[in-house]
Amino acid sequence: MGYKYITAPTNCTGCALCANVCSRDAIRMEWSAEGFLIPKVNTESCINCGLCAKQCIALEEKPAYTDDIESVASWGGWNKNEATHLQSSSGGIFTALAERALMDGGCVFGVVWQDKYTAVFSKAETIEGLVRMRGSKYTPAIPGKVYQEVLAELKTGRQVLFSGTPCQVHALKKYLRKPFDNLLTIDIVCHGAPSHLLLEKYVQETEARTGKIIDHVSFRDKPEGWLRFHVTCHYTDGSTSSAPLDEDLYMRLFLCDKALNYACYNCPYAHIPRQGDITLGDYWGVQKIHPDWPIDKGISAILANTAKGHQYLQQVNDKVTLCLEPFDKIYSGQSVVYVRTEQQVPRARPMVLASLPFWPLEKVLHKLVNSVRIGPIYLKRNGFLHKLLRKCKQLISR
Ligand SMILES: Cc1cc2nc3c(=O)[nH]c(=O)nc-3n(C[C@H](O)[C@H](O)[C@H](O)COP(=O)(O)OP(=O)(O)OC[C@H]3O[C@@H](n4cnc5c(N)ncnc54)[C@H](O)[C@@H]3O)c2cc1C
Ligand code: SF4
Ligand code: SF4
Numbered sequence: 001m002g003y004k005y006i007t008a009p010t011n012c013t014g015c016a017l018c019a020n021v022c023s024r025d026a027i028r029m030e031w032s033a034e035g036f037l038i039p040k041v042n043t044e045s046c047i048n049c050g051l052c053a054k055q056c057i058a059l060e061e062k063p064a065y066t067d068d069i070e071s072v073a074s075w076g077g078w079n080k081n082e083a084t085h086l087q088s089s090s091g092g093i094f095t096a097l098a099e100r101a102l103m104d105g106g107c108v109f110g111v112v113w114q115d116k117y118t119a120v121f122s123k124a125e126t127i128e129g130l131v132r133m134r135g136s137k138y139t140p141a142i143p144g145k146v147y148q149e150v151l152a153e154l155k156t157g158r159q160v161l162f163s164g165t166p167c168q169v170h171a172l173k174k175y176l177r178k179p180f181d182n183l184l185t186i187d188i189v190c191h192g193a194p195s196h197l198l199l200e201k202y203v204q205e206t207e208a209r210t211g212k213i214i215d216h217v218s219f220r221d222k223p224e225g226w227l228r229f230h231v232t233c234h235y236t237d238g239s240t241s242s243a244p245l246d247e248d249l250y251m252r253l254f255l256c257d258k259a260l261n262y263a264c265y266n267c268p269y270a271h272i273p274r275q276g277d278i279t280l281g282d283y284w285g286v287q288k289i290h291p292d293w294p295i296d297k298g299i300s301a302i303l304a305n306t307a308k309g310h311q312y313l314q315q316v317n318d319k320v321t322l323c324l325e326p327f328d329k330i331y332s333g334q335s336v337v338y339v340r341t342e343q344q345v346p347r348a349r350p351m352v353l354a355s356l357p358f359w360p361l362e363k364v365l366h367k368l369v370n371s372v373r374i375g376p377i378y379l380k381r382n383g384f385l386h387k388l389l390r391k392c393k394q395l396i397s398r
């Protein structure tokens with residue numbers, strides 16, 4: 001049996017649109033050596049119809065970029081239900097919108113844990129089903145055949161809410177081919193998803209250190225408040241362990257942006273024009289502007305990108321507090337939301353990804369993220385010797 005790829009793995013977002021359009025079911029999404037989802041075509045089942053390549057979002061003309069931030073309505077906001085607010089990553093707006101869809105007899109598609117290593121798309125029909133979707137899973141989520149499932153629900157006339165990363169929302173809309181009045185899409189603010197290898201290694205190391213089995217990891221707990229959120233490991237014996245983002249190895253390696261999918265560094269979907277009817281993210285920096293807001297529990301930065309998005313947000317007014325805020329305030333610290341610039345892929349990225357299966361995470365962080373290698377020597381990044389060397393280089397090049 002032979003296999004071929006649709007596009008170079010370095011272009012692929014892992015959206016799985018190709019696997020959803022193939023009528024021969026010849027495409028399987030698999031983990032690449034670097035830990036990202038890529039499609040593999042089974043050449044025995046494939047009839048060379050070309051549809052997968054025709055639909056592939058990495059092979060299309062990129063969506064036009066605009067910096068028309070005036071056209072977007074924006075709010076800071078949070079859920080009025082204290083428990084939901086605390087259990088959500090930021091302000092809990094996703095749950096308010098999803099509950100509304102369920103109340104209208106609809107269903108919700110979002111991301112849940114399949115097991116301790118794997119996040120997948122799933123459908124919720126009940127309020128209890130939404131609990132599993134709550135919280136950011138900072139790892140690539142497996143779409144499966146979610147676009148086919150969404151279409152099947154839309155055709156019944158039911159209300160459908162779909163929430164995902166901007167590339168996944170874009171893929172869904174392309175799959176559907178036409179707008180549906182009964183579909184609401186939410187895209188989350190996204191600066192990229194880290195390699196699946198990172199979560200595997202993190203789980204293995206934590207289990208070896210504690211002698212316990214992890215059930216799942218929650219990345220956005222708020223025991224010290226939202227600004228210094230914690231990563232919590234939940235063990236099968238019911239116990240937990242937790243560390244703040246600046247001390248947790250997973251978050252430090254994720255947030256250094258050196259273990260992201262190649263396609264994420266120059267993503268055309270994650271800025272204006274946004275892909276979803278509504279965009280949800282964190283309102284970082286709000287504590288300096290509105291210290292009287294419930295900062296400890298988390299504040300969402302919300303965009304209504306379409307009239308439909310605007311209308312849905314008005315409908316959840318009884319469940320959430322929404323405060324109109326200028327766009328440049330709510331996303332002032334996150335230019336990725338609206339600015340499209342050519343981003344350099346960090347030089348250390350290939351080494352970080354190649355070393356993840358073999359080196360302890362502490363060593364990856366110390367040697368490849370916090371250090372610069374010069375021949376056989378590792379210098380502390382931005383330390384005295386590194387700065388001195390840079391100065392010398394500048395003087396020589398003059
Ligand atoms: C990989 C990733 C990167 C992000 N990067 C940023 C960022 O740079 N800046 C920022 O402001 N916000 C970012 N976010 C969004 C932020 O973490 C919150 O998800 C968002 O503010 C919504 O919070 P909430 O309180 O309304 O709802 P929550 O209940 O916390 O929302 C969870 C929602 O996120 C979806 N979701 C969870 N994990 C995934 C996943 N792996 N793939 C797709 N969908 C997922 C769920 O389906 C659900 O709809 C990111 C989220 C993810 C998953
Ligand atoms: S060429 Fe056609 S049959 Fe072959 S994998 Fe692509 S969509 Fe499927
Ligand atoms: S459709 Fe998506 S998953 Fe398939 S090759 Fe293109 S970018 Fe990759």
Ligand code: SF4
Binds near residue numbers: 165190192193263265
């Ligand atoms: S940065 Fe772009 S390509 Fe990467 S996960 Fe986010 S939306 Fe998808």
